[in-house]
Amino acid sequence: MNFFAEQDRARRKTLVLVLLMAAAVLCLILMTALVAGMALQMLQQPIDSPNLGVAVHAGWGGLIQRLMESDLLYYTSASVLLVVIGGSFYKMLQLGGSGRKVAEMLGGRLIPPNTRDPEEKKVLNVVEEMAIASGNPVPQVYVLEESAINAFAAGSDRRNAVIGITRGAMELLNREELQGVIAHEFSHIHNGDMRLNLRLVAILHGILVIGLIGSFLLRSTARRSNDKNRGAQVGLGLALVILGYCGVFFGNLIKAAVSRQREFLADASAVQFTRNPDGIANALKKIGGHSRHALLDNERATEYSHLYFAQGVSHFLGRLMATHPDLSERIRKIQPRWNGAMITPSAKKEEPAAEPAPAPPASGVSAEQALGLVAAVASIGNPQAESLAAAQDFLHELPQALHDAAHDPFSARALLFGLLLDKNTEYRERQRAHLRQHCDSETWSALEQLQPAIDALARSQYLPLVELAIPALKNLSPAQYEGFKRNLVALIKADEQISLLEWCLYRTVSANCENRVARGHLSLKQVSDAVATVLLMVCDDASTRTAAFEAAAAHLPQRIPTPDTPLPAIAQLDAALKQLEQLRPLEKPQFLKALAAAIQADGKVTHEEAELFRALADCLDCPVPLLRVS
Amino acid sequence: MDISTLIVLVVVVALVFYVIAIYNKLVALKNRYQNAFSQIEVQLKRRYDLIPNLVETAKAYMAHERETLEAVIAARNTALAGLKSAAANPGNAEAMQGLAGAEHMLTNALGRLNVVMEAYPDLKANQNMMQLTEELTSTENKVAFSRQAFNDAVTEYNVYRQSFPPVVFANLFGHSLDAKLLEFADSAEIQQAPKVSF
Numbered sequence: 001m002n003f004f005a006e007q008d009r010a011r012r013k014t015l016v017l018v019l020l021m022a023a024a025v026l027c028l029i030l031m032t033a034l035v036a037g038m039a040l041q042m043l044q045q046p047i048d049s050p051n052l053g054v055a056v057h058a059g060w061g062g063l064i065q066r067l068m069e070s071d072l073l074y075y076t077s078a079s080v081l082l083v084v085i086g087g088s089f090y091k092m093l094q095l096g097g098s099g100r101k102v103a104e105m106l107g108g109r110l111i112p113p114n115t116r117d118p119e120e121k122k123v124l125n126v127v128e129e130m131a132i133a134s135g136n137p138v139p140q141v142y143v144l145e146e147s148a149i150n151a152f153a154a155g156s157d158r159r160n161a162v163i164g165i166t167r168g169a170m171e172l173l174n175r176e177e178l179q180g181v182i183a184h185e186f187s188h189i190h191n192g193d194m195r196l197n198l199r200l201v202a203i204l205h206g207i208l209v210i211g212l213i214g215s216f217l218l219r220s221t222a223r224r225s226n227d228k229n230r231g232a233q234v235g236l237g238l239a240l241v242i243l244g245y246c247g248v249f250f251g252n253l254i255k256a257a258v259s260r261q262r263e264f265l266a267d268a269s270a271v272q273f274t275r276n277p278d279g280i281a282n283a284l285k286k287i288g289g290h291s292r293h294a295l296l297d298n299e300r301a302t303e304y305s306h307l308y309f310a311q312g313v314s315h316f317l318g319r320l321m322a323t324h325p326d327l328s329e330r331i332r333k334i335q336p337r338w339n340g341a342m343i344t345p346s347a348k349k350e351e352p353a354a355e356p357a358p359a360p361p362a363s364g365v366s367a368e369q370a371l372g373l374v375a376a377v378a379s380i381g382n383p384q385a386e387s388l389a390a391a392q393d394f395l396h397e398l399p400q401a402l403h404d405a406a407h408d409p410f411s412a413r414a415l416l417f418g419l420l421l422d423k424n425t426e427y428r429e430r431q432r433a434h435l436r437q438h439c440d441s442e443t444w445s446a447l448e449q450l451q452p453a454i455d456a457l458a459r460s461q462y463l464p465l466v467e468l469a470i471p472a473l474k475n476l477s478p479a480q481y482e483g484f485k486r487n488l489v490a491l492i493k494a495d496e497q498i499s500l501l502e503w504c505l506y507r508t509v510s511a512n513c514e515n516r517v518a519r520g521h522l523s524l525k526q527v528s529d530a531v532a533t534v535l536l537m538v539c540d541d542a543s544t545r546t547a548a549f550e551a552a553a554a555h556l557p558q559r560i561p562t563p564d565t566p567l568p569a570i571a572q573l574d575a576a577l578k579q580l581e582q583l584r585p586l587e588k589p590q591f592l593k594a595l596a597a598a599i600q601a602d603g604k605v606t607h608e609e610a611e612l613f614r615a616l617a618d619c620l621d622c623p624v625p626l627l628r629v630s
Numbered sequence: 631m632d633i634s635t636l637i638v639l640v641v642v643v644a645l646v647f648y649v650i651a652i653y654n655k656l657v658a659l660k661n662r663y664q665n666a667f668s669q670i671e672v673q674l675k676r677r678y679d680l681i682p683n684l685v686e687t688a689k690a691y692m693a694h695e696r697e698t699l700e701a702v703i704a705a706r707n708t709a710l711a712g713l714k715s716a717a718a719n720p721g722n723a724e725a726m727q728g729l730a731g732a733e734h735m736l737t738n739a740l741g742r743l744n745v746v747m748e749a750y751p752d753l754k755a756n757q758n759m760m761q762l763t764e765e766l767t768s769t770e771n772k773v774a775f776s777r778q779a780f781n782d783a784v785t786e787y788n789v790y791r792q793s794f795p796p797v798v799f800a801n802l803f804g805h806s807l808d809a810k811l812l813e814f815a816d817s818a819e820i821q822q823a824p825k826v827s828f
Contacts, residue, residue, distance in 0.1 A: 442771030
C-alpha cells in the first residue's frame with residue numbers, strides 16, 4: 001500500500017467517476033431540457049388552440065424537431081446546467097475547506113489540549129501517539145455528544161484535518177480499541193478519502209437540486225388555480241422529480257460502492273499501523289452489540305454519512321445505499337476465525353493507569369526503534385507498528401512539565417522560545433534581553449521555569465516536541481499568533497545567522513499553524529535548481545558532494561551536475577522550498593528518495609540532516625515517521 | 631428567455647451564494663469564540679480546584695480566622711456556579727457579567743486572605759502553601775492569556791456582524807446580539823498586601 005500511489009489512484013478514480021457523472025448529468029440535462037422545452041411550448045399555446053391538437057397529432061417527432069429548431073432548447077439546457085453546477089458548487093463550499101467547519105456543523109465541541117477530564121485526556125493521548133508515529137501534525141479533536149459509538153475524520157488535507165469522536169465511543173471503548181478506531185481515521189486522511197468523497201457528494205447534490213426544483217413545482221401547483229397551465233406545470237414538475245431522483249439514486253449507488261471499498265482499505269491500513277487486529281475488531285464488535293450501533297441523532301448527520309467510522313445513518317434501502325460495509329463482513333476480514341459473537345459494551349470505569357507500559361527505557365531507546373531513513377521514506381503515509389512504539393517511547397521519556405507546557409497555549413509559546421535559545425552565552429543574553437522586553441512577565445517566568453528541562457532535552461526530541469505543541473498554538477488568537485511569530489523571528493535573528501535547526505522549527509510552526517497548502521503541477525525537471533539547493537544543504541563539505549549528487553541522481557529524472565557554489569544561504573533554501581511545494585504529488589516521493597540517498601551517501605545521518613528531511617517533508621505535506629539518527 | 635434574462639439569473643445565483651457565505655462565516659466566527667471560551671474554562675476550573683487545598687492548608691495555622699476562610703470558600707463556589715452558566719452560553723451578556731462579578735469577589739476574598747496571612751509567617755514559609763500560591767499565580771496568568779484570546783475572537787465576531795453587508799442579514803440569521811467580552815478587574819494590585827500606614 002503505497003501512500004502516493006494510493007493518492008494518485010484515488011485522484012484518477014475521481015476523474016473516471018467525475019466523467020461518468022458528467023456523462024450522466026449531460027443525459028439528464030438533455031432529457032430535462034427536452035421535457036422542459038416541451039412543457040414550455042405547450043404553455044405557450046392556449047388550451048383550446050387548434051395548434052395544440054395539431055402539435056400533438058403530429059407526434060413527438062414533429063414536436064422535437066420544432067423544439068430543436070427553436071432557441072428554447074439551448075436556453076433550457078443552459079439553465080439546467082447552471083442549476084447542477086450551482087448545486088455542486090454550493091455543496092463543495094459547504095463541506096469543503098477546513099475540517100473544523102464540518103465538526104462544528106455536526107455539533108462537535110473542541111477538546112482543549114490542556115483538558116483535565118481523564119477520558120478526554122485518554123483520547124488526546126491516543127491521537128497524539130498516532131499523529132507523531134505517522135509524522136502528521138496532531139489534529140484537533142472534537143467530541144460529539146451522542147451515545148452511539150462512532151468517529152469521523154474531516155478536512156480537505158492532512159493539515160486542516162480534524163478528528164471527531166462520540167461520547168459513547170470515549171466512554172465505552174478501551175484504549176486498544178480507541179487506537180484501532182483512530183488509526184482507521186488516520187488512514188482516511190492518508191488515503192485522501194475525504195477529498196474523493198467530498199467531490200462525489202457535491203456532484204450528487206447538484207443532481208439532487210433538479211429533483212428539488214421538481215418537487216417545488218409540484219407543491220406550488222396545489223396553490224395555482226390556473227387550469228390551463230396547471231397540467232403543463234404538473235407534468236414538468238413530475239418529470240423533473242423523476243429525473244432528479246433517478247439520477248440521485250444511481251449516483252448514490254456509485255458513491256456507496258466507492259465508499260465501501262475505501263472503508264476496507266482503511267481497516268487494512270489500521271491493522272498494519274497498530275499491528276493489533278484485536279483493537280479495531282473489538283471496537284466493531286462493540287458497535288454491533290450496542291443498542292444504537294453507530295447511528296447518530298444529529299439531523300445533519302446524513303450529509304456527512306461518508307465520513308464516519310461505521311454506518312452513521314440508516315437507509316431504508318439498507319445494503320445498496322450503505323456507505324460502510326456490513327459490520328460482520330468487516331470483522332471477518334480482520335479476524336477470519338471470528339465466531340460471530342458481538343460484544344455488549346458497558347460503561348465500566350476503566351483503571352486510570354491504562355497508559356501503555358514502555359519498553360525498558362535506556363537512553364536513546366526511542367531512537368533505536370525509530371526507522372532508518374530509507375525505511376521511513378518507504379512508510380510515508382503507511383505507518384508501521386515500530387513507529388507507533390517509537391512515538392509511545394518518545395511521549396514517555398518526555399518530562400511531564402514539558403508535556404503539560406506543550407498542551408497549553410500560554411506555555412507552548414515559552415517552550416518554543418526556550419528551544420530557540422542559543423548555546424552561545426552572548427547570543428543567549430541578547431535573546432533573553434529581547435524576550436524580557438517584549439513579552440509579559442508571566443511568559444518570562446514560565447520560560448525561566450521550563451528552561452532547565454528544555455536544555456536537558458536530547459536533540460532528536462526537538463522537532464517532535466514542536467509538533468506536539470501545534471494544537472495548543474492553533475488555539476492562539478490571530479493577534480496573539482502574530483505577536484508570537486514576531487518574537488520567534490527576533491530570537492532567530494539575534495545571532496545574525498539562521499541555523500538549519502532554527503529554520504526547521506520555524507517552518508514547522510508556520511506551515512502547520514497557517515495551513516499552507518502544498519499542491520501544484522510542476523515536475524522535477526522544472527525545479528531542478530531548487531533540488532540542487534536542497535541537496536547542497538545536506539553535503540557536509542565539497543568532497544562529499546560528488547558522492548551525494550551521484551546517489552541522488554538514481555532517483556531523479558535527469559542528472560544534476562555537481563555545483564561548486566558555496567553552501568546556500570537560508571534565504572535560498574526558503575525560495576527552493578516555495579518551488580518544491582508546487583511539485584506534482586507523484587514527484588514528491590522521488591524527490592524525498594533522492595534526498596534520502598544524498599544524506600546517506602556519506603554513511604551517517606546527522607541530527608541536522610534528519611531535521612531538515614523531516615521539516616521539508618512536513619512542508620511538502622508528506623508525513624514522515626520518527627527518524628533514527630546514527 | 632433571452633440572453634439578458636440569463637445574465638440576470640446568473641447574477642441572482644451569485645448573490646445567493648454570497649449571502650450563504652455570510653451566513654456560514656457568522657456561524658464559524660461564533661463557533662470560534664465559543665471554543666475559545668473552553669480554554670478559559672480549563673484554566674478557571676484549575677484555579678477553583680486549587681482553592682480548597684489552599685484553605686485546608688491555611689486552616690491548620692489560622693484556626694481563628696474562620697470568617698476569612700469561609701468567605702474565600704463561598705466566593706469560590708459562587709464563581710464555580712458562574713463559570714458553569716457562562717460555559718453553557720459564552721458571549722451572553724448576563725453570563726459574562728455574572729462570571730466577571732463572581733471572579734472579582736473571589737479575587738477580593740483571596741486578597742483579604744493574603745493580608746491576613748501576613749500575620750502568620752510560619753504559614754507563608756510552609757512548602758505546600760508556597761507551591762499552591764505559586765500554582766495559583768501561574769493559573770491566573772493563563773486565565774488572563776486565554777481571556778485575551780477569547781476577547782479577540784469575540785471582537786472579530788462583533789466587528790464582522792456589525793460591518794456591511796453582514797449587518798443587513800445578521801438579525802435574519804439569528805445573530806442579533808453582539809457577544810459580550812469577558813472583563814476581569816485587574817487582579818494584580820489586589821493580590822499585593824496593601825501598605826498599612828499609620
